[in-house]
Each structure stands twice: as structure tokens, then as C-alpha cells.
Amino acid sequence: MHTHRFIHCIVPPHMLREISRSGSGAQKIAATASLAMSEQVRVNRFGGAASAALATLAAEGVAPGVKQRRVYDAKNGSGLPGILIRGEGQPPVMDAAINEAYDGAGMTYDLFHQIYARNSIDGSGLPLVSTVHYQKGFDNAFWNGSQMVYGDGDEDIPINERLFNRFTACLDVIAHELTHGVTQHEANLNYGGQPGALNESMSDVFGSLVKQYQRGQSAAAADWIIGEGLFIANVNGAGIRSMKAPGSAYDDAVLGKDPQPAHMRDYVNTIEDNGGVHINSGIPNHAFYTACITLGGNAWEKMGRVWYKTLTEKLRASSDFQNAADLTYQSAGELFGAGSTEQTAVKVGWARVGINIHGALEPPTENEGCLAGFLRLLGVR
Amino acid sequence: MTTILFERTGGFMGRKVSLSLDLDALPSDQSEILRGLLETCDFFSLPESPSLPPVPDEFVYFITVVTDTVEHTIQTSDTGMDDSLRPLVEELGRLARKA
Numbered sequence: 001m002h003t004h005r006f007i008h009c010i011v012p013p014h015m016l017r018e019i020s021r022s023g024s025g026a027q028k029i030a031a032t033a034s035l036a037m038s039e040q041v042r043v044n045r046f047g048g049a050a051s052a053a054l055a056t057l058a059a060e061g062v063a064p065g066v067k068q069r070r071v072y073d074a075k076n077g078s079g080l081p082g083i084l085i086r087g088e089g090q091p092p093v094m095d096a097a098i099n100e101a102y103d104g105a106g107m108t109y110d111l112f113h114q115i116y117a118r119n120s121i122d123g124s125g126l127p128l129v130s131t132v133h134y135q136k137g138f139d140n141a142f143w144n145g146s147q148m149v150y151g152d153g154d155e156d157i158p159i160n161e162r163l164f165n166r167f168t169a170c171l172d173v174i175a176h177e178l179t180h181g182v183t184q185h186e187a188n189l190n191y192g193g194q195p196g197a198l199n200e201s202m203s204d205v206f207g208s209l210v211k212q213y214q215r216g217q218s219a220a221a222a223d224w225i226i227g228e229g230l231f232i233a234n235v236n237g238a239g240i241r242s243m244k245a246p247g248s249a250y251d252d253a254v255l256g257k258d259p260q261p262a263h264m265r266d267y268v269n270t271i272e273d274n275g276g277v278h279i280n281s282g283i284p285n286h287a288f289y290t291a292c293i294t295l296g297g298n299a300w301e302k303m304g305r306v307w308y309k310t311l312t313e314k315l316r317a318s319s320d321f322q323n324a325a326d327l328t329y330q331s332a333g334e335l336f337g338a339g340s341t342e343q344t345a346v347k348v349g350w351a352r353v354g355i356n357i358h359g360a361l362e363p364p365t366e367n368e369g370c371l372a373g374f375l376r377l378l379g380v381r
Numbered sequence: 382m383t384t385i386l387f388e389r390t391g392g393f394m395g396r397k398v399s400l401s402l403d404l405d406a407l408p409s410d411q412s413e414i415l416r417g418l419l420e421t422c423d424f425f426s427l428p429e430s431p432s433l434p435p436v437p438d439e440f441v442y443f444i445t446v447v448t449d450t451v452e453h454t455i456q457t458s459d460t461g462m463d464d465s466l467r468p469l470v471e472e473l474g475r476l477a478r479k480a
Contacts, residue, residue: 137474
């Protein structure tokens with residue numbers, strides 16, 4: 001087994017970064033590895049998957065990204081960003097929402113950097129700005145185009161009438177919001193109709209992947225629930241959405257029943273919520289889930305890469321579900337080969353929700369030549 | 382007669398919350414609070430809809446006020462809202478969530 005000799009941590013990080021940029025080849029590798037090890041120690045509560053990814057990054061000579069997190073307190077007002085409470089590298093404070101926003105932003109950064117080699121929301125180290133305690137009784141979280149914003153739930157009404165906890169309590173909610181930023185800097189999917197539902201789905205996909213990555217859960221072991229723990233105990237629901245079984249996340253006397261469809265035949269045409277972006281996202285969500293389960297293993301490793309490549313290289317602002325299906329299929333072919341099990345899993349995923357890949361040509365079988373395969377595809381034989 | 386119709390859509394959950402209030406049928410203290418908030422924001426002078434692009438997961442609010450002589454509807458959002466309107470939206474939102 002090949003190992004690198006790490007530069008011991010007595011060398012300060014800024015010097016290591018300089019060496020990783022301008023040292024000799026061996027020095028660069030050693031410095032990069034040491035930086036990654038320092039990061040690993042600092043985040044030692046993370047699961048094994050994150051640690052392994054850090055080591056892989058170091059071995060590949062990928063420089064560690066530099067997180068720049070800033071968490072502000074709106075003090076229950078509406079002014080953004082509010083008062084800075086915790087900056088990068090500063091210790092935890094006596095405010096759970098502040099610490100959750102800080103940690104969640106870091107964990108989201110880590111998935112995108114360690115697995116997809118992306119340096120923050122914009123790919124260029126954009127500071128991750130979060131504001132907590134936004135307004136009173138604000139049962140929501142959103143991405144405003146430049147930062148994350150989190151409310152405390154419905155803490156302003158009697159406890160027996162409440163439905164929501166604070167929105168920083170769920171890692172996948174934080175990752176969902178941050179991913180809206182990534183989408184904005186990449187495909188910039190229009191926030192309405194099918195492109196809007198795809199935008200929402202991308203946020204759910206990477207929201208769930210951040211959670212699975214941190215927990216070290218395989219696709220089979222994951223719950224695929226978005227917003228697990230967001231409801232207070234007396235709500236009858238596991239979370240806000242289920243990627244595994246859209247439409248089943250909650251069924252509550254006050255909230256009603258989860259309205260998400262899992263198939264195109266149940267697509268909801270509505271003008272509300274920008275054309276039902278939070279409803280119809282159930283369809284691409286379920287396609288991703290099915291592809292991951294079909295393939296098996298850790299969802300962030302292969303299928304996450306397929307979806308990431310599609311988001312960052314192929315989708316356009318007006319892309320619809322069919323485009324997403326065709327382009328994820330194309331991405332899987334480029335990453336893993338035409339006819340690969342990964343590409344087949346993508347096809348199975350979309351077929352499960354009623355979308356067939358356009359131009360999904362089956363490769364010739366081992367026993368037939370190219371001409372015979374071509375004729376078969378044309379339906380001649 | 383003064384009636385307020387309030388509707389909130391969107392948000393992380395995409396759940397619609399709505400409320401209809403007849404101010405004349407409310408207890409006088411509640412009615413006065415709402416009349417004061419309508420006056421503070423000069424509701425009937427507010428533009429109907431801001432021409433802002435949608436913001437991911439943001440709430441969108443629709444408020445209609447009907448009196449004997451006038452009916453006016455506005456659409457607004459958390460990031461696009463005039464500060465003078467915010468107390469009215471927050472109070473209507475609180476009442477709708479309790480309803």
C-alpha cells in the first residue's frame with residue numbers, strides 16, 4: 001500500500017497552503033495531505049465516509065477547499081443578514097440554531113467539495129452566509145439569492161397548536177437551501193413548472209445525500225425523508241417529503257395528506273406555489289431514489305455524481321423532466337460507459353415514474369455485430 | 382363591512398395557509414389592531430404585485446381587502462415586502478397558522 005509522509009501539524013495551515021500551491025511535487029502532495037489530515041481531525045465527529053473521502057482527495061492532490069461560514073442573528077426581525085454571531089473557525093455558542101446553521105453549512109460544503117470537488121456554492125469559495133431567528137413564528141427556510149435564511153418554526157403560538165421545530169434542526173433542510181445556491185450558479189433552473197420542480201428536486205437530492213454522507217448510510221439504509229424531525233411530536237408525519245414513497249411523508253389532521261405524486265400520470269397542474277414546484281418534485285425525486293436503489297451502494301458516490309454532472313454541465317434554465325431524464329442518462333454513459341449498470345439504473349429510475357429515455361439505444365449484444373444491432377434498434381429484426 | 386382574505390403559498394413545504402376575516406364580526410380589540418395595521422401600510426395605495434422573480438422556498442402572500450366601496454388585492458413576499466406592510470402580514474400569518 002502506498003502511503004504519503006504527512007507534514008506534521010506543527011506547520012501552520014497557511015504555510016501548508018502555500019506549500020501545497022508552490023512547493024515541489026512531493027512537497028505539494030505532503031502539504032495537501034497534511035491539510036486534509038488537519039481537516040479530518042477538526043471534523044472528527046464526521047462519519048467514516050467523509051474521512052475516507054478526505055484521504056482520497058489528498059492522495060489525488062486536490063487542494064482542500066476553504067470554508068468561509070458566517071452565521072448571523074436576525075433577532076426575530078427581517079433585516080438581513082443581521083448581527084454576526086459566529087464566523088469561520090470560531091467555537092460553538094450558546095444558541096443551538098447558530099451552531100446548527102454553522103455545522104450544517106460545513107457538512108454541505110464537505111459533500112460538494114470532497115465528493116464532487118466543488119469549492120462552495122459558486123465553485124469559487126463563496127462565503128456561506130446564514131441568518132437564523134428570522135422574524136417571529138417564521139415556519140420556513142429559504143435561499144434569497146445570496147444567503148440562507150432560517151425561521152424558528154411556529155414558536156409564537158401556543159405549544160399545543162404548533163407544527164414545526166426550528167428549521168436549522170434538520171441537516172437536509174440546510175443542505176436543500178444551499179443547493180438552491182449551487183443550482184442558481186449552474187443550470188439556473190427557472191423557478192416554475194417542471195424546471196422549478198427540477199430545481200426543488202435537485203435541492204432534495206443533494207439535501208438527502210449530505211445527510212446520507214454524514215451518516216455513512218447506503219442507499220438501502222437511508223430513510224430518504226426530507227425534513228425528518230422538522231415536525232413536532234404531535235404531528236402525524238415522518239417529515240416534509242419522502243423520496244422513497246412520495247405522497248406518504250405525512251397524513252395529519254391539521255396539515256392534511258402529503259400531496260406529492262410519484263408518477264407522471266399523477267402530475268399536478270396548478271398555478272399555486274409557482275406551478276406546484278414542491279409537489280411535482282416528487283416525480284424526479286422518486287426517479288433518483290429508484291436509480292440509487294437499483295444500483296445499490298452509497299448514493300453519493302455514483303448516482304450523486306451523475307446528477308451533479310447533469311446539474312452543472314447539461315441542464316438549462318428551461319429544462320423539463322424529459323430533458324433531465326435524457327441528460328442524466330447521457331451523463332451516466334459518459335461517466336460509467338454506455339450500457340453500464342449505472343446507466344441502466346438511471347433508465348430504470350425514470351421509467352419507474354413514467355418517463356422513458358429518448359434515444360436510449362441499447363448497445364449491441366455480445367453475439368450480434370454492429371449492423372445486426374443497428375437493425376434491431378430500428379425494429380427491422 | 383370590511384373583509385380580509387389572506388393566503389400564503391410556497392415555502393419549503395409548499396403548503397397553502399389561508400384565512401378569511403370579517404372585521405365587523407371580530408372582538409373590537411382585534412378589529413382595531415387590524416384596522417390600524419391596514420392604515421399604517423396605506424393598504425389601498427399599495428401596488429398589486431411586485432415584478433420580482435420568484436425566490437426558492439420563499440413564502441408568497443396574497444391579501445385582499447373588501448369594503449362597501451372598494452376592493453383591493455396585493456401580492457407580496459418576504460424579500461420583496463415593503464417594511465410598512467410587514468406587521469400586517471405577520472399578524473395575518475399568525476392568525477392563519479392558529480386557525
